Each structure stands twice: as structure tokens, then as C-alpha cells.
Amino acid sequence: MKVTTIGFSKKSLRSFVSLLQQNKVTRLIDTRLHNTSQLAGFAKKDDLEFVMEMLQIQYIHDLSLAPTESLLQAIKQKDISWKEFETIFKDLLQERKIETRINEMIGDGIPCFLCSEEKPHQCHRKLVTDYLREFDNRIEVIHL
Numbered sequence: 001m002k003v004t005t006i007g008f009s010k011k012s013l014r015s016f017v018s019l020l021q022q023n024k025v026t027r028l029i030d031t032r033l034h035n036t037s038q039l040a041g042f043a044k045k046d047d048l049e050f051v052m053e054m055l056q057i058q059y060i061h062d063l064s065l066a067p068t069e070s071l072l073q074a075i076k077q078k079d080i081s082w083k084e085f086e087t088i089f090k091d092l093l094q095e096r097k098i099e100t101r102i103n104e105m106i107g108d109g110i111p112c113f114l115c116s117e118e119k120p121h122q123c124h125r126k127l128v129t130d131y132l133r134e135f136d137n138r139i140e141v142i143h144l
Contacts (some may be wrong), residue, residue, distance in 0.1 A: 001013050001136070004112040004127045006144040008043040011118075013051070016042070019144040020057060028111025031125050033066040033115060043116070062097045062105075065113070065128050082122050086132040098128070099135040112144070119143075
């Protein structure tokens, strides 16, 4: 089962859309806590939803895959390390039992988990997909 992830930072709308199309993404799952900021540019919820509709890609904003406000602030302000963030976020995913929704999230198409970070190495979208792989090792993750 192919699963993709993408961050919109440092990407033009053209390159963002091209990556989704090249990888035959059918569902964009927005994992951001805040998706209406002016800093999001083309990735503001309403604009992104409209673009996905034109591309016939389902758009879903799933807050159960987002960090809490306090956790987000703690990592941004460097009150906690990335390792601490990983542990707390994984516990949060476990508490939310997101693994019970693997089939719903993946479905019969190719989902793409979205956040703002350009690269996945220190990003919660990677933590989400790593967590899901613990429950289904058929999941192949491709970071776009």
C-alpha cells in the first residue's frame, strides 16, 4: 500500500500539484493544526480544497493527526527537543487510536499526508506514517 507525504514550504503551487499528479495521489490528508494562516500561501484550507477539487483529489483536514497547540508551541519555542516531541506525539496518536482508521485513511487509492515542513526528517507527518507502519507493514511510505 503506497502512502505519500508532502510539505508545502518552499514549493510553488505548480511543483506541489505536479508531485501529487506524478504520484497519482487520490486523497490529500491535511495534518496541520492551523491551516488558515496567511503564511500558508496557496496551502490555506479554502484555496487548497478548491485546487484539490479541480484535480479530483479528495481533501480532508484531520485534526486527530495534528499535534496539540501546547505541543506545537513547545517544539517551536524549543522548550522540548525533537526526541521529546516524537515521544509525546506518538503517545498522542496512540491515545487517539488512529491505527483503527488505517483502512479509512488509505482506502483504495493513494493518500498523501500534508503539513508545512519542507522535509520530512523532523516533521509530524513522518511520525504519523511511521506510527501507521507499526500496525501494517504493507505500507510503503514515499516522501515527496
